[in-house]
Amino acid sequence: MEEFDRLVAALPSSAAAAAPPAGELASVAVAVERVLRRGVDVADIVGQLDELAGECGGRTRDDIVDRLIGSRRLRGDRSTYGDWRNSCVGHVLRTGAGIPITLSIVVIEVARRCGVSLHGVGMPAHFLVGDDDDPDWFLDPFHGRELDRAGCQAALTEVSGGRIPWRESFLAPASTIDIVTRMSNNLRAAFAEGRDPYRLALVMRMRTRLADARTGTSASDEGALVRQALAVFN
Numbered sequence: 001m002e003e004f005d006r007l008v009a010a011l012p013s014s015a016a017a018a019a020p021p022a023g024e025l026a027s028v029a030v031a032v033e034r035v036l037r038r039g040v041d042v043a044d045i046v047g048q049l050d051e052l053a054g055e056c057g058g059r060t061r062d063d064i065v066d067r068l069i070g071s072r073r074l075r076g077d078r079s080t081y082g083d084w085r086n087s088c089v090g091h092v093l094r095t096g097a098g099i100p101i102t103l104s105i106v107v108i109e110v111a112r113r114c115g116v117s118l119h120g121v122g123m124p125a126h127f128l129v130g131d132d133d134d135p136d137w138f139l140d141p142f143h144g145r146e147l148d149r150a151g152c153q154a155a156l157t158e159v160s161g162g163r164i165p166w167r168e169s170f171l172a173p174a175s176t177i178d179i180v181t182r183m184s185n186n187l188r189a190a191f192a193e194g195r196d197p198y199r200l201a202l203v204m205r206m207r208t209r210l211a212d213a214r215t216g217t218s219a220s221d222e223g224a225l226v227r228q229a230l231a232v233f234n
Contacts (some may be wrong), residue, residue, distance in 0.1 A: 004031040004206060008213045011177045025120075025176050026089065026109045029102075032183060033088040035202050040090055048093045049106070053113035061118070061131060064111050069144050072096075074103050076142035084190035084199070087183050101127040101182055103141035122174040122182060123152060125159045130173060138171070181210050 007028045026049065034040045052073070057063040068074045077086055077097035085091040089105055092098035098106075104120055104127050111118040117132035118139075128147070129139040138147040140155060147155060153166050174182075184207050191200035 001035055001202070001205065004028070004035055005209055007031050008177070008180070008206075008209050011213055012175065022112050023109075025105060025179060028176055028180050029089045029105050029183065032180065032187075032206065033090055035206060036084070036187070036199055037088065037090075045090045045093060049109050050113060052106075052110045056110065056114050059114035059116070061111070061116050061134075061137075064107065064114060064116060064118075065139060065146065068107055068110060069139070069141055072144070074098070074106060074141055075144065076100070076103070082190055082193065084187055084194065084196075087186050087190070099127075099186065100140070100142040101179065101186065104129045104139075105179070107139065107141055120174040120179045121171055122178055123156060123170045124164050126155060127182065128152065128171075130171065132173075177210060177214055181207070181214070184210060 011024075011028070026046070030040065030042055030045055034042070052068065053059070056067045073096055074092070075097055077083070077095075077099065080086070081099060086097070086099045087102055089102060092102045092106060101120070107129050108118045108120060119130050119132060121128040121130040121138060126140070126142070129141060131137045136148050138149075138152050139145075140147055143155075145151075149168075149171065152171060156164060156166060156170065184203055187203045188200065188207070191197075191203060
């Protein structure tokens with residue numbers, strides 16, 4: 001937990017520029033995994049990301065998408081979508097399958113190693129990848145498709161059943177703290193449903209650190225949940 005605390009404390013708030021230093025997103029994402037799983041080999045995860053970058057041909061955006069998505073090296077996990085391990089970068093690299101946000105993290109980190117500036121897009125209900133240099137291009141790595149803005153709106157209608165009114169702000173770049181907070185949302189849901197009180201407690205402790213980094217205080221609507229989850233340590 002100490003490594004996670006240190007990395008999160010150094011993050012700018014979500015109001016800051018979304019383009020983080022190279023490797024920042026991967027470092028925090030792997031720190032989350034290390035809190036939840038023993039024996040995580042950080043050097044192996046970094047090495048796999050480096051290897052994927054080396055396989056991306058001309059190292060353009062199209063090369064990256066073709067190698068990672070077109071070849072189905074990365075794909076959406078439809079059969080065990082709610083498995084908490086799908087929120088772990090190392091697990092996704094090993095299996096090639098995951099949920100939208102973790103697949104997006106891999107794509108972003110590989111792209112940065114190739115000198116291509118991609119970023120996360122925190123559209124409700126379905127995380128995407130955007131391009132710093134092309135505001136009308138988006139990638140849905142879970143479904144293996146490239147989208148324009150109209151396509152993103154259609155995708156949101158599809159996944160939400162039309163229950164979420166569209167806003168252009170849904171396509172704004174997400175900062176590292178936004179992305180990791182959203183990861184923690186998925187993990188909280190997975191452990192609450194799976195009745196894993198120990199890991200749920202770990203996630204809730206991480207969420208308090210994220211809230212502190214974002215606002216300086218814990219999120220008021222989570223106080224009761226935090227106290228309940230931390231009871232496993234008492």
